[in-house]
Amino acid sequence: MSKRYAMAIDMKRCVGCSACVIACKEENGLALAAFRSWVEIETRGTYPALALEIHSERCEQCSDAACVSNCPTGASYYARGGVVLVQRELCTGCKACVAACPYEARYIHHDGYADKCTFCLHRVEKGLLPACASACPTQSITFGDLNDPSSDLVKLLRSRQWKQLRADAGTKPNLYYLT
Amino acid sequence: MAFTRRDFIRIGAMAGGVAAASGLTTDWWSLQARTIPDPKTDGDHVVPTFCELCFWKCGVLAHVKNGRVTKITGNPAHPLSKGRLCPRGEAATALLYDPDRLKTPLIRRAKRGQQVFEAVTWAVALDETAKRMDAIRTKYGPEAFALFTHGWGGSWFTRLMQAYGSPNVAAPSYAQCRGPREAGFTLTFGQGLGSPESIDIENARCITLIGSHLGENMHNTQVQELATAIGRGAELVVVDPRFSIAASKAKYWLPIRPGTDIALLLAWMNVIITEKRYDADYVAKYAEGFDQLAKHVESKTPEWAYPITGIEPQLIRDSARLIASARPASLIHPGRHVTWYGDDTQRLRSIAILSALLGSWGRRGGYILPSAMELPKYPGRKPQQPARAVADRREPSLYPLADETLASGVCDATIPGKAPYQLKGWMVYGTNLMQALPAPQQTEKAIQELDFLVAIDVLPAEITGWSDIVLPESTYLERYDDVWAPAYKEPFIAMRQPAVEPMYDSKPGWWIARELAARLGLHDYFDWQHPLDVVRWRVEAAGQSLAKLRATGVVQGARVPVSEEEGLALSFDTPSKKIELFSSTLASAGFDPLPDYSPHPQPPDGMFRLLMGRAPTHTFGRMANNRLAGAVYPENELWLNTLVAKSLDVKNGDRVTLENQDGVKSLPVRAKVTERIRGDCVYMVHGWGHTANGMKFARHRGASDSELVSRYATDPVMGGTGMNVNFVRVLKAEA
Ligand code: SF4
Numbered sequence: 001m002s003k004r005y006a007m008a009i010d011m012k013r014c015v016g017c018s019a020c021v022i023a024c025k026e027e028n029g030l031a032l033a034a035f036r037s038w039v040e041i042e043t044r045g046t047y048p049a050l051a052l053e054i055h056s057e058r059c060e061q062c063s064d065a066a067c068v069s070n071c072p073t074g075a076s077y078y079a080r081g082g083v084v085l086v087q088r089e090l091c092t093g094c095k096a097c098v099a100a101c102p103y104e105a106r107y108i109h110h111d112g113y114a115d116k117c118t119f120c121l122h123r124v125e126k127g128l129l130p131a132c133a134s135a136c137p138t139q140s141i142t143f144g145d146l147n148d149p150s151s152d153l154v155k156l157l158r159s160r161q162w163k164q165l166r167a168d169a170g171t172k173p174n175l176y177y178l179t
Numbered sequence: 180m181a182f183t184r185r186d187f188i189r190i191g192a193m194a195g196g197v198a199a200a201s202g203l204t205t206d207w208w209s210l211q212a213r214t215i216p217d218p219k220t221d222g223d224h225v226v227p228t229f230c231e232l233c234f235w236k237c238g239v240l241a242h243v244k245n246g247r248v249t250k251i252t253g254n255p256a257h258p259l260s261k262g263r264l265c266p267r268g269e270a271a272t273a274l275l276y277d278p279d280r281l282k283t284p285l286i287r288r289a290k291r292g293q294q295v296f297e298a299v300t301w302a303v304a305l306d307e308t309a310k311r312m313d314a315i316r317t318k319y320g321p322e323a324f325a326l327f328t329h330g331w332g333g334s335w336f337t338r339l340m341q342a343y344g345s346p347n348v349a350a351p352s353y354a355q356c357r358g359p360r361e362a363g364f365t366l367t368f369g370q371g372l373g374s375p376e377s378i379d380i381e382n383a384r385c386i387t388l389i390g391s392h393l394g395e396n397m398h399n400t401q402v403q404e405l406a407t408a409i410g411r412g413a414e415l416v417v418v419d420p421r422f423s424i425a426a427s428k429a430k431y432w433l434p435i436r437p438g439t440d441i442a443l444l445l446a447w448m449n450v451i452i453t454e455k456r457y458d459a460d461y462v463a464k465y466a467e468g469f470d471q472l473a474k475h476v477e478s479k480t481p482e483w484a485y486p487i488t489g490i491e492p493q494l495i496r497d498s499a500r501l502i503a504s505a506r507p508a509s510l511i512h513p514g515r516h517v518t519w520y521g522d523d524t525q526r527l528r529s530i531a532i533l534s535a536l537l538g539s540w541g542r543r544g545g546y547i548l549p550s551a552m553e554l555p556k557y558p559g560r561k562p563q564q565p566a567r568a569v570a571d572r573r574e575p576s577l578y579p580l581a582d583e584t585l586a587s588g589v590c591d592a593t594i595p596g597k598a599p600y601q602l603k604g605w606m607v608y609g610t611n612l613m614q615a616l617p618a619p620q621q622t623e624k625a626i627q628e629l630d631f632l633v634a635i636d637v638l639p640a641e642i643t644g645w646s647d648i649v650l651p652e653s654t655y656l657e658r659y660d661d662v663w664a665p666a667y668k669e670p671f672i673a674m675r676q677p678a679v680e681p682m683y684d685s686k687p688g689w690w691i692a693r694e695l696a697a698r699l700g701l702h703d704y705f706d707w708q709h710p711l712d713v714v715r716w717r718v719e720a721a722g723q724s725l726a727k728l729r730a731t732g733v734v735q736g737a738r739v740p741v742s743e744e745e746g747l748a749l750s751f752d753t754p755s756k757k758i759e760l761f762s763s764t765l766a767s768a769g770f771d772p773l774p775d776y777s778p779h780p781q782p783p784d785g786m787f788r789l790l791m792g793r794a795p796t797h798t799f800g801r802m803a804n805n806r807l808a809g810a811v812y813p814e815n816e817l818w819l820n821t822l823v824a825k826s827l828d829v830k831n832g833d834r835v836t837l838e839n840q841d842g843v844k845s846l847p848v849r850a851k852v853t854e855r856i857r858g859d860c861v862y863m864v865h866g867w868g869h870t871a872n873g874m875k876f877a878r879h880r881g882a883s884d885s886e887l888v889s890r891y892a893t894d895p896v897m898g899g900t901g902m903n904v905n906f907v908r909v910l911k912a913e914a
Binding site for chain 2: 010012013015016017018019021022023025026027028029032033035041043045046047048050051052054077079080085086087088118121122125134135136137138139140
């Protein structure tokens with residue numbers, strides 16, 4: 001069966017340190033002001049009855065991606081494993097995808113094309129983990145193939161409770177946040 | 180995090196269950212020829228070495244491509260990183276390529292009545308430094324010259340000082356940081372905890388953090404182990420006036436009134452003893468003074484502690500029972516930066532005593548007893564015993580239980596009348612004393628008394644601006660250093676070696692120290708040509724191969740038993756050879772033999788206690804100029820309770836200034852208005868508010884907590900400088 005790459009991100013383990021963010025920036029040679037991943041910390045409740053929710057976020061590699069369906073040139077496409085990529089030569093930088101993405105995962109690169117997380121497909125193709133998953137000191141990020149029932153990813157999703165962000169947007173995201 | 184590119188996205192309603200694969204079964208995307216973008220940041224070669232972005236010293240792999248370091252990743256073979264780094268370590272490239280680095284030696288000159296730095300050659304700078312050091316040695320004796328040092332590269336300068344004959348070598352990491360912990364644990368168990376701390380977080384079933392915000396404080400291995408423990412179902416108890424990241428993961432958060440931790444610890448002991456939840460066999464076998472302790476805490480009930488700490492008796496009982504239920508794998512984390520109130524040794528004693536009651540010393544999931552691989556010292560010429568004792572205190576009888584030199588005391592000894600003799604020269608290696616020592620106002624005064632100050636550093640931090648000579652050091656990615664073999668549960672030897680050639684006109688520390696030694700007539704204390712000579716000798720004397728160490732960055736030794744469960748027999752290097760719940764050493768030195776709570780002044784109306792801590796992306800003030808780390812966390816913020824902020828009419832993101840009890844004012848800093856902190860204190864991350872012109876990125880970002888610490892409370896036991904004793908008013912900054 002073909003692969004369907006996804007990530008499970010464990011909010012119980014994650015400390016929100018941003019090692020994923022910096023590893024991503026280094027691996028992908030991003031400009032200082034450019035981010036393909038980021039960390040959000042939401043506070044709930046009032047002192048002293050409080051809770052935090054910590055998300056390491058990035059493109060959700062949606063299976064029904066608004067960026068792909070809204071791309072007028074065909075630059076945004078589904079690559080192996082369902083990873084949404086941008087073919088830079090085809091991209092005109094029109095920002096239709098940036099506006100369509102419910103996760104605000106895209107930005108316009110200084111060279112004029114739309115850019116975002118690639119699940120480090122260049123690494124995955126070599127059998128490596130995405131830079132964030134490989135770097136995370138708390139091992140909160142589990143990358144894998146949803147179609148492989150023996151993967152750690154599927155095992156985690158079977159055994160743990162999880163949530164998805166903005167599931168209401170209907171784009172079938174592929175990041176799972178373990179609660 | 181401070182980086183907010185977007186508003187928070189609400190979590191959708193769906194939860195639980197098995198993920199359905201999303202039905203993409205045909206690979207129609209491959210119909211069109213596409214290229215997968217490859218940023219090509221893998222190195223054409225990879226150099227294993229160890230990190231220096233903080234003192235943890237994780238093993239890293241530096242990817243080098245066309246002579247440039249493209250990225251830093253964790254070395255999977257290294258026990259401290261296990262292939263994973265903290266964000267600071269990953270951001271090391273931005274230190275190496277920081278455009279604001281010190282690029283050439285500088286000498287202060289007076290020109291037309293103005294003081295300016297002049298760029299000079301190394302020969303000129305070293306000649307002048309040696310001349311000034313020689314003049315001090317001749318006029319006042321070698322003891323009048325002191326070294327302040329931080330970081331692994333400091334070993335070369337420590338050696339230089341020993342050869343020169345000065346006893347005054349000090350690191351702020353003792354009296355300004357972990358000193359009380361080492362004293363408290365040594366008094367109780369006969370040994371301190373060292374670095375990396377000899378604790379077994381990963382096997383703990385309950386982890387109690389007292390003011391330690393592990394997770395924001397990124398001691399890499401400890402954070403890794405914390406996540407492992409959480410993954411295995413360990414429970415957390417977190418005592419912190421602030422709802423830290425760790426607190427959000429805890430079963431019990433105790434938002435304690437600052438300065439009252441000892442009362443809570445005594446109440447926990449009360450519950451654990453009166454309910455007979457302690458490890459009676461362990462205590463009977465190993466400890467002495469239990470009866471005195473039991474009597475001492477008899478009246479320290481949760482009801483007694485409640486009005487002091489603000490923690491409800493039931494919460495004290497519940498948390499005590501949870502802590503006891505996990506023993507002996509119940510780790511009361513000792514913390515690291517523990518100089519808070521001046522009675523810190525006694526607070527750390529309380530933690531040690533509680534740990535003894537839990538039987539967690541020498542036990543899996545508690546305090547373990549690792550050993551180091553044997554690494555003989557390089558057999559160079561033995562320095563003579565310095566003629567005079569260290570000048571870090573007015574009377575030798577003060578701070579009787581300090582076992583390292585007090586950096587704050589050495590600083591003070593520069594001011595006439597504060598010490599048996601006066602210091603006249605300083606060498607400052609790798610530490611920005613203006614932020615590392617409390618009361619920078621006093622540090623400035625001391626500096627004015629100096630004949631000579633030379634700073635050796637990578638960046639033009641504030642201390643370099645006070646120096647007569649500034650020597651630019653290479654970063655850790657450009658230099659060799661000595662090998663490192665700490666005590667650790669998986670013993671190892673680690674190699675520091677350069678990934679790239681030194682940039683600009685910077686030089687490695689070993690070279691600087693050796694050149695100075697030669698000019699001071701001390702060359703025979705440095706009887707080697709290259710640090711690899713030293714490293715090779717030591718590594719081979721340890722029966723290891725240098726080639727292997729260089730290729731992998733680390734060699735591991737055999738694992739030896741570190742706990743009773745692994746067959747280790749416990750022994751205690753205390754006077755009684757037992758765990759001293761009751762400390763006769765403290766009693767005979769005139770201190771409380773059992774820790775007692777005494778109240779600390781609370782902030783007056785309209786003022787707040789200033790607390791400080793760490794951000795995961797930054798080490799002290801050393802990384803404030805790191806543009807990569809700064810992209811994620813660009814400046815510190817003042818944490819202010821929501822209700823308090825409302826009463827002060829301060830909104831989230833407003834710029835405020837702080838004014839302390841002595842009228843010291845801070846630079847403007849953004850308010851982070853939050854439910855996550857008590858109303859009687861404010862909090863900020865240490866190490867911001869830089870003013871040095873050369874730190875172009877860091878300059879005037881956020882506020883400096885150090886500046887506001889114009890007072891400190893000195894620990895009478897070991898001379899630590901308790902810094903959480905300053906109160907501030909929050910003022911709206913003029914727009
Ligand atoms: S904890 Fe982070 S900064 Fe410190 S040595 Fe490890 S990687 Fe480097």
